[in-house]
Amino acid sequence: MSFNTALSGIRAANTDLQVTGNNIANASTIGFKSSRAEFGDVYTSTLLGGGSNTPGSGVTIQNIRQQFTQGNLKFTQNELDLSVNGEGFFVVEKNGDRLFTRAGTFGLDKDGYIVNGTNATLQGFAADADGNVSGVLGDLRVDVSSQEPRQTTAVNAAFNLDANEVVLETTGARFATNGTGINEAQLGAKVATTTTLNLGTVAGSIIFSPTNATAFTIRRTDPVSLVTTSVDLVLDSGSAATPASLANLINSANFDSANPVNVEAFADQVTGELKFRDLATGVASTITLTIDAANSDANALTAAITAVDSPSPTFTPQASPILETGIPKVTNNYGSHTLVIRGPNGTDVTYISEYGASADETASELNALAGVSATANTTATLFATDPAALPTPKVFTNDGTFRLNGVNLTSTGVPDMTALRDEINALSSSTLFGISASLDDLGNLVVESATGRDLEFAFDGTGGVAEVQGSNGVAQIVDNDDDAIRIGGEVTVTLQEGYSIVSSAPTVPVYGGSMFGSINVPNFFTPVPINAFDPQDQKTFNHATSTTVYDSLGNAHVMRQYFVKQPYDPADPMTSPNHWKMYVQIDGQNVGDPDPTLPSPQNTEATMAEFNVHFTPDGTIDPFRTDAMLISNWTPIGEDGLPIGGLGPLNVLQGGTIPVAEPPASSNFEIDLAGSTQFGSVFAVEELDQNGYATGRLAGLDISNTGVVFARFTNGEAQVLGQVALANFSSVEGLKPVGDTMWAQTFETGEAIIGAPGSAQLGNITAGAVEESNVDLSEQLVNLIIAQRNYQANAKTIETANATTQTIINLR
Incomplete structure (x- = not known):
């Protein structure tokens, strides 16, 4: 024993x-x-x-x-090294057997499943595409392939708009040169001439003395003012052996007088004739010479002159001399006009334009006035051919002497005017600054001066025909070396808010056409927004911000939002306080639905997307008055400005609605400004989120202490892939060791209680650490x-x- x-x-x-x-x-x-x-x-x-x-x-x-008992934690650099801090076991599955372990040395196999060193697969709760974790236990997998792009269908943003911002846009008045003759083709002399009075040939030498004195009167009548000036002269000393010396005596007497006349005597060096000419070039004045025979002893001046038409000694110079009226150079025929402009303080400023002043000159002078801005533009059409010009059809021809504003153009214009167009456009930044040309549907040449300069067409010779017409009036034809066609431009005037026109009338005396109609004419003034919103001008919007959005192919695009404070007038029921407008562009292009009321093709083009944003008196956004914001006309384009093949728009008229359906069938997306405020502080982006992203690859994993597997991608996105599961038993001592630091459930353990880490009696998970042996x-x-x-x-x-x-x- x-x-x-x-x-x-x-x-x-x-x-x-x-x-x-x-x-x-x-x-x-x-x-x-x-x-x-x-x-x-x-x-x-x-x-x-x-x-x-x-x-x-x-x-x-x-x-x-x-x-x-709990083992010590050993921290590693592997995010898939997991440890349980507290009670519970990792659940793994191997060859169909469900096993349990505290050894959290995991990695990824070739298919992306999370496995341990024995290829047992870690079990957990999978998540859907939206990151919602289910309660169904299964293999945890990390998709290591490329993440498919997601199109933006919703943008959620919250901003603070500064309540102290001022209204940038005001309402002014606009009017234009709508008088007679504006932008009409005027035909006239290419070069101005002067009025000349020809007295004839002087015969012999003349001696003036008190006994041989000559009294005469020179008169000049101005065609514009109709004012006649005159001077009475007496030649009673000196001698004149030649016509030139006689002219000198007359000029000395005239210009030495107290009130000389703007007329000069001269001798024609070729014919020897004595002539008088107006010193004002291009004025169609009248010159008369009257000799007072009663005050002349011998009427020496009359006796010395042999008149062409009347050689009689009783010759009276005002009747028989040949008068050649001066011809002015062709002008736009714009008459002098007087505008009286009243400012906000009631002070009047008078502006008077000059006769014949070009549109750009008038606009420049108006721009110098307070509260006034003006622009000018000139347009003319040079016809390639005009079969209606009977009896002989007019066809533009040019032998190389055709001139536009003094610049020779050599293109012939035959068989079409393409070469002439290109020649003008090549000079647009040099000798023909600001002047450009294009062809209309009939092949005619449309010439435009962006600055409003007059356009003058002429030939430096007789080798051509040109038919020119302005936007108003009839066409004119020039086919010689003497004439030219001149067309004046249009002036558009804008008055700032508070400024007005109290008087608009041609300057007296009236000469030439009128520039502006009367202010009593209906629609003379057109209300216009001043400093209206322009995405290219930072002075026209209060705030702006940018957000990246994605098309259906995963391409990134820049959406810009502009905020403009709106005016409020308590007396105007159409306005309201705390009102803003939000404008939206993507990649600098308009994305608003087309306006079907516009003519074709404008009725199919994108408009500026704008939305009303209202706030309540406490500064929070007013959801009932703020517009629903659907971007429904966005065609994604590439850097070359061409569509890139992604999903296109579905505008409201075609059925585009909110909310945008998932998966999307168009490029439409919704903007939600819930949570935005209007407080008295600087503009700020409080929240910003959009649900689109580009293609991405797995960049890293994060696992939270509750076991949530969080994947990070190279496109900046993150996604919940699932949640690690833990198991516990009523009697862990009943677990059966099966090797490789794993246990199997037995009858003595009771049923496995499987749940999320941190729930019930289950411990938390520490990622990047393993539990050492105890x-x-x-x-x-x-x-x-x-x-x-x-x-x-x-x-x-x-x-x-x-x-x-x-x-x-x-x-x-």
């Missing part, structure tokens, strides 16, 4: 050594849980029970119990000593029992 008792002790000590050795061997095994051998004594008993003094029969192994080497080394001592002691028991037994055997 002693032998068996000792043998059971040896076996128990050996088991203890095995358990301790196994603990020591796995001291560095991640997730390993140490074990201990638990022993019980053995007593012999019968059916009727044993005596109270029954000796023991040895020892037996009751259980080898694992210690599921083996205490110091304790295990002591256990080795104890097991060794026990082993030796039981062996001594056998030795002693053997000695006593041998003694009995030796009895004889």
Whole structure:
């Protein structure tokens, strides 16, 4: 009996050594849980029970119990190294078996599944495309392929618009040169001439003396003012041997007088004739010369002149001399006009334009006035051919002497006017600055001066025919070296708010056409917005911001939002306080729906997308008055300005609505400004989010302490892929070790309680760390000593029992 008792002790000590050795061997095994051998004594008993003094029969192994205490955390650089801080086990599946482990050394296999070193797949709860985690347990997978792009269908933004901003846009008045003759072709002399009075040929030498004195009067009548000026002269000294010396005597007497006439005497060096000319060039004035015979002793001046038409000694110069009226250079025939402009303070400013002033000159002078701005433009059409010009059709011809504003153009214009157009456009930035040309549908040349300069057409010779017409009036034809066609431009005047025209009338005396109609004419003034919104001009909007949006191909585009504060007039029911407008462009192009009321093709073109934004008196956005914001006319374009093939728009008339359907069938997306405010502080972007993104590849993983697997992509997006599951048992000691630091469920454990980390009694997860073995080497080394001592002691028991037994055997 002693032998068996000792043998059971040896076996128990050996088991203890095995358990301790196994603990020591796995001291560095991640997730390993140490074990201990638990022993019980053995007593012999019968059916009727044993005596109270029954000796023991040895020892037996009751259980080898694992210690599921928390191991230390060891931090690593691998985000897929996981550890459980608290109760619970990772759930893995291998070859259809569900196993449990505390060893969180995971990685990705070639298909993106999260596996441990034995290719057991980590189990968890998968997430849908929107990041919603389901409660269905399954394999956790990270998609390592490219992430498909997502088109933007919603932009959620919250801004603070500064309540202290001022209204930038005002309402002014606009009117234009709508009088007679505006932009009409005028035909006239290419070069101005002067009025000349020809008295004839002077015969012989003349001596003027008090006894041979000549009294005469020179008169000049101005055709514009109709004012006649005159001077009475007396020649009573000096001699004139030639017509030139006679002219000098007359000029000295005229210009030395108190009130000289603007007329000059001269001698024609070729014919020797005595002539008088108006010193004002191009004025169709009248010059008359009257000799007062009663005050002249010998009427010497009359006797000395042999008149061409009347050589009689009774010759009267005002009737017989030849008068050649001066011809002015052709002008635009714009008459002088007077405008009286009243400012906000009631002060009047009078502006008077000059006769014949070009549109750009008039616009420049008006721009110098306070509260006034003006622009000018001139347009003319040079006909390629005019079969209606009977009896001979007029066809533009040019032998190289055709001139536009004094610049020779050599293109012939035959068979079409393309070459002439290109020649003019090539000079647009040099000698023909600001002048451009294009062809209309009939092949005629349309010439435009963007600055409003007069356009003059002429020939520097007789080698051509040109028929020109302005935007008003009839066409004119020039086909010689003497004439020219001149066309004046249109002037558009804008008055700032508070300025008005109190008088508009031609300047007296009236000469030439009128520039402006009367202010009493209906529609003379047109209300216009001043400083109207222009996305290219920062002075026309209060705030602006940019957001990246994506088309269906994943291409990024820049959406710009502009905010413009609107005016409020308590007396005007059409206005309201705290009112803003938001304008939207994408890649600098308009994305508003077409306006079907416009003529073709404008009725199919995109308009500026604008939306009304209203705020309540407490500064919060007014959702009832603020417009629904749908971008429904966006065609994605590339850098070359051409469509790139993504989904196109579906405007409201075609059925575009809010909300935008998912998956999208068009480029439409909605803008939501919920949460925006209008407070008295600087403009700020409080929140900004849009649901689109470009194509991306996996850049990294993050796992939260609740086990949520969060993937980061190279496109800047992030996505919830799933959630790691943990399991716990009513009796973890009942788990069955199956090797590789994994356990299997048994009947003794009860059913596995599987849930999210941090829920119920389950611990949290620490990513980037693993749980070390909970083996205490110091304790295990002591256990080795104890097991060794026990082993030796039981062996001594056998030795002693053997000695006593041998003694009995030796009895004889």
